[in-house]
Amino acid sequence: MSANKRYGMSIDIDKCNGCGACMMACAVENNIPPAPEAANDRRGVTWIRVYKVDNHLAYPERRTAFVPVLCQQCGHDTPCVHVCPQQAVDVDPETGIVGQMPERCLGCRYCMVACPYHARYFNWWDPKWPAGMEKTLNPDVAPRMRGVVEKCNFCHGRWHAAQQKAAAAGQREIDAADYVPACVEACPTGALRFGDLSDSSTEVAQDAQRPESFRLLEKIGTEPKIHYRSRRDWVREIASAPRPEGKDGLRG
Amino acid sequence: MTTTRRNLLKFVGGGAAGALLTPAPWRLITDTALWSENWPGIPRPARGEIRARFTHCTLCPAGCAVRARCVNGQPVSLAGVKPHPISHGALCPWGIAGHHLPYHPARVRQGPVKEALAAVSRAITQRGAGERVAVLDLRPGRTVSWTYRRAMAAIDDGLYLAPRQPAYAIDLTAAKTVVSFGAPLFDGWGTPGNVFAARANFRLVQIEPVETRTAALADVWLPIRPGTETAMAAALAGEITIAEAARETGVEEQAISAVKEAIGNSPAVVLAADPGSPLMSLNAKLRALGRTVVARRESPVPDAWKKAAPSTEMAAVPDKAIRVLLIDESLPGGYVPWQDIQPKLAPNAVVVVFSSSSEGYARHAQYVLPAPVYPEMAEDIGPAIDTVAAVFRIAAPLIAPVVPVVNPGELVARIAGLPQTDPLRDRADAIHKAGRGSLLSYADGKSTSMKEVTADDFWKTLNQGGCWMDDTGKKAAPAGLGKFGRSGTCPTAHDLPLAVVVAEARRGGLESPLMSKLERESNLRMTANRVALSPADARSNGIENGGRCVLETACGRLSVVAMIDAGVPAGVVEVAGGPRMADLCGANQRARVVRA
């Protein structure tokens, strides 16, 4: 058996233009339905969500940055795993991916409270697609029901497909090019990169070593596997604060 | 034995105890748990053979190459084509979810086709002298545009109307400095993949009143007073002093002279939000013509098509002259505000619109006929503004139309009595006959010279995923940029205190229902019914964050939700574009926001 992987991502905030292609690709890939009538930015489901953050100054000193936030795939004391009463969350030792099992989930939402990154989403409604649109669902991902929590799992359907392809060639080891999450594939600016952090030859592992690289809420010690980077000081400062003050800067 | 209450209870007790010793209750508990995992009413994705198919996105003139992942032929996700030399495998959020459009709940599903045809032919035969029959083509440069032009040449007093098209192409790869007057370079301008591929090699100076997505990633953002772009351009051209420009635009002198120096020292290009803007003529001053702003040959057309009506702009049409107006809104494109069209219509004019959306001209036309949407329609896409060599690519349909649709090109050809052929095939044959350029096939990434391809293979590859690209000849200066002159001044005091700034360009037309992810579910993008105001303007009008209010312009009113944002300058109201906003604001970009 091959050595264990530690899949992670690097995100160049200075390249992200906030277009939202990653969010669309994610929803298409993972069979996330369009928002019901009553959904808003707190009750929607966006496994990856691009936040618009700013330096808290008024025009014309105001500067904006876009920060894509997905499940940070915490590598140490993964908070959601600890609190789940159902063992519906686990960390795959083989890939390092934090998995969420909707079938086991009770819907208690402890994990959402525990998650420091607001990266978990609750299904307030049964998924509904406009008539005919269910034909466009991805067969590699099962749609979820109401009352359960879900989150990013680095497009696990694609991991399965890559494994299947390797098996067809008689191999256990997948080809790295076959496993790229939908958001990374979709990013038109190349701000997102994906790969094995335990292999120092990968781009992500090298990105993680850069001086301008940082992780969200690094001080709480969850060892997330999403490595952000920005050359702007104020962007790096925001990442270490628990939350921007108030909601004034965040539209809506 | 007598039946007593006591015995009955014992019987039930025995039954319960016995039942616990059978599989039934335990099985029912497990079954209920399993039932809850396979919750009823949740759609099951269809399984089947997964195959990649190729097409091109028609949602904007970029025409990005698309690789569709299909299950039993049905597209379930779209991605770019990595080795494509222009689109570089990138798609925008609209393009990524384009395969949802046929199922959009708000899609126009039926229309009075017979009645519309009868009304049109009646009006054509009965019209008075000088009354015109016109086609308004919102996406000129396509092969169907040639069909419209030929049709209008075949009809007496036929008129082919189209928004002004740039007569030039921008070569971003040749630029070291890009000065953009509000052109949304990173949010819908040109071909996204091409812009981002060239990004590392140019410095971007974004000149615009608010911090848009492009301004946020620009190397320099010059926050300019709305409406003073001409003054800034005049300063860069050396026609007014930098001090004067600084006074008028509100931008610091130092910043202006830095830009002026940069464009003097390196290959530069000036871009404007409207490619037909006189600001573009600043390029002549920068010696950019023939270097970064170049002429582009049109891809060959059959000789038989040369008898075609010229392209006319709406403003050039006399008032009340149009008796029949056919509007092709099947693809989102440049929207001509209705207040520019209405005066040109005769009092008894017949207006027919081909559209899938009821948001655009469908609000104004008598007859709305359902048009096919991407990816149902075989269509070619004209070249984007940043495509230097001519291209020919076909959006091969991935699915059959899910509602009965009218093909606008075929219908107009029939009205004009043009011979019934497939214009796309005719065009492909003409390109093949010309023998220039090369054919790129997406399945294997191979590029073949046109001299080595047969006409049938060419057609087959175009339909199965391929693109014809013209030879890049010697760069030439484009004709028709015009001369730069100062026209229009800063809008002066007015009873409408706010300048309207479109912070979110919208093309109109249907959008995937999943766009809710970027709008309501995250507030990443502004929805059409929202506006953003500075805290000062909101306070003076008594408007609260998230409060309902009314946006008023000289042309009308619209109910909107206001957001207060300290990043918006005082005196400005930020809006998202789109047909409704275009009809409301038109060319007169002043407004007022009042409490509802």
Place this chain on the structure above:
Amino acid sequence: MIGGKIAFASGMLLALAGGWLAFPRILYQTRQQPVNFSHKVHAEKAGAKCEDCHSFRDDGTYAGIPTLDKCSGCHTAAMGTTAEEKNFIDQYVTPNREPQWLSYAQQPENVYFSHIAHVKLGHVKCEQCHGNEGGTGALRPYQQDPISGYSRDIWGRPVAPVGLRNEGGMKMDDCVNCHRRQGLEYSCLGCHK
């Protein structure tokens, strides 16, 4: 007092009889397959190996039950004289209508199962999970639990959900038992989607 004991015992007996004899019969809905297909005849005449018809695609996905075009390859006109074949051609081949086969071994939607990983990497024989389907002369009726939606083949022959040590079914327990024996344990998402 005796009467009370009799009442208790009869209640218990009735429940035991109902739970052990009647319940298993009413639990499953039984449906017939659309066509009376003989694996045996086809194994003799058309293909010796399971994969000849139940094939893998190039990307490693499993094609499952063959579609009509595979059948039409031979059965455009009757090859034999049986009424079943004539019926099959009239009902499905000629009008080009896919038979709605009922898949005995269809896992629920949330399960990811890779045939090729088991067959090619794990060297598991088809019969190990599917039994000797290939040698049968006629298709069994399809039995489905209407509450859980599971086919009886997935659940296994016994009705009771507890204390199962057999491997007759294809439930998660059965998968896990086999995987544990081989020391191949994965996380939830290894087999769920």
